[in-house]
Amino acid sequence: MILFDSISAKEQSSFAIRKVIEMIEIDANLIKAMLRNGKRIDNRKSDEYREISIKPEIVQQAEGSAEVRLGNTHVVAGIKMSIGTPYSDSIDKGVMSVSAEFVPFASPEFDSGPPSEESIELARVVDRAIRESKMVAFEKLCIKENEHVWMVNIDIDILSDDGNLIDAASLAAAAALMTAKMPKLEMINDKPVASKEERADRIPLTGIAVTTTFVKIGNVIVADPGLTEISAMDARLSIGTLDGKLCSMQKGGSVGLTVEEIEQMADMALEKGDELRKELEKLVLN
Amino acid sequence: MEQMDDRRERKIVIPGDFLGTGRPGHGTYAESGQVFSKCVGLAEERSGLHIVIPLSGVYNPKKGDGVIGRIEEVIFSKWIVDINSPYQAALTLSDATEEFVDLTKTDLTRIFEPGELVFAEILSVSNSKQINLSMRSRKCRKLRGGRLINVTPSKVPRIIGRSGSMVEMIKNNTGTQIVVGQNGLVWVKGEGEDLATEAILTIEEKSHMHGLTDFIKNMLESSPKRVESAEFDLEKEKQRGQPSEMLDEEFVQEEVDDK
């Protein structure tokens, strides 16, 4: 089972560090004080991401899937495809929907019930990075104009929330899209039907969109915030990029950002986005 | 009599308006040595202290305010009182009366029953907005009969007038008893209730009009509903425990003097 690999020695040591961290009860003030001295709680550089692991094709029943770990943040994305009718305002394009759900053990703060604001925002931010970057060639997912198109349903399961779900989920969605195989199209009584067993082509993509998230804590900006950093953050900005361009943004947190801070984050996003894209290409296409 | 309405330079300010350097008072905030308004209101400056008298908003209880409350329920040895604010207030038995009451023998609803109105003083407001009332002052009492008028709390000082001048004028022309709570509730009882109500609602509507006192005076004196209260005697009222004194300056905190 890929999902529940035994914890490696390295992970165990980070586990131990985490325990200590929990025991000394990190509060926002400590994080802020450390950052003022140029130090992050886990010794990362301000623009450094946690260790990333991406494992594609982990769920056989799904057309596409990927598991992503970003430090101890752990998500799985799955893609199911079906045939449906297009929206009236885009009769010649495939349809995509993204949902995200916290699995109850993802965090002790989890409250069951209708989807939380946080999971709704997560799904919509992931959705927009994919949609706005035009990474999926939706016009090629049209089977018959105005009648039949492919529907791409991306579901994200959050297994463990240790901060920065947005980047992890967007990496998982991208990896799943890159490795998915569409069901074979069959015609039954002149109607297109998606084969249950046979798979055919890959989903037509034009590029790889990734999302990079930055938070402002006091006057410091850091990339890939962990959970403790998120608890101390003033503001957050998630930025989707594709091939040296910016394609989507979402601000979070209850403090404002200055124009200069936003500009700085945009510059960082383009740089870090390229790094993440290379990770994706390397891991997925091998 | 008239100065409170007129002449004073009153400036309408809105949140974020710069008021000057100096000290931040009620309705303002300071940021790096500068004072700004934090609400829509009238700005005033007095020897470096900036205040803004808000023109809208719910009643936020302050210690020492006289308020009209409605008894909601009795819990153990206290009453829970609705004071027309986001916060409920509590009136304990010992703050309600000086007399000894044997809890084992007395049903507290015989003192104050749910639904009844009282005029009470705010004894304390804790940081977490636990509010305690007291009725031990002579001004405080149960309000029986009459009618209750709901006005914007920020307009209460206008209804009272300087040193109670406005409310006295209404009383004298309508033969009514009037109790004004800082929490925006006004209780009126007597022959000329209708005219008194009309006058109070007019003040609320035109609270910042120049020459308001004259306007109201004229309105009362020319009304066919006017009731001459020849028998009105302030001293007698006081002896009867009527709350005329509640109009003292201590209850009129925001109505600052002219000079």
Place this chain on the structure above:
Amino acid sequence: MKEEIKLIKNNKRIDGRKFTDLRPLEAKVGVLKRADGSAYFRIGNTIAIAGVMGPRKVHPKHMEKADRAILRTEYRMAPFSTWERSRPGPNRRAHEISMVTRKALEPVIFLEEFPKTAINVYIEILQADASTRCAGINAAALALADAGIPMKDLVSSCSAGIIEGQIVLDIAGQEDCHGELDFPIAYYPKKKHITLLQMDGIATNEQFKKILHLAVSGAEKIYEEQKKALRQKYQAELNQ
């Protein structure tokens, strides 16, 4: 084949505006009798009404905070606000907009002055012609001030974007569905802080920076109109 829509002709936009023009706008304060504070904000054909209730007791009680008020925002589109009837009730888009609206407004409100209470802000979009979340925030900021909620400043919101390769202010109508990029922001003018920022569409870093500055300049213009509307209501009372 679908008809091609030209969004720009002779350096003018489809509604006749220049690239950096706002649509005509109108703001009114105190439009609802039963709300503690209210405002109407129209920009072009987008109309938002905001009503504030509170501070008041929190229901359910477990949501109350001992040291401050909670701000609740609810953005809703009237079913008749769009050409095609929109299904009533909050969908995921409305949920998200409610949330980003709350975060856009929170930085200016002195929540600590009313612990254990809720300040409820309801935004109803009566007519939707793009940039509805901006109109909603502009109305909400005015409604909060009208309700006497202590605030550091107003919040002003404006969108910018790219249509047919051109950077423009205040996306409207056809530009929303056919434009390349939509970029709404909310702005806390005193502090020069951006309290809402979303971007949908592709931009180079250079374009992005231009759009950001343009959106801020739009918000600053809207701020002036908001202040005027707020003063007007109370000045009118004073002048009676």
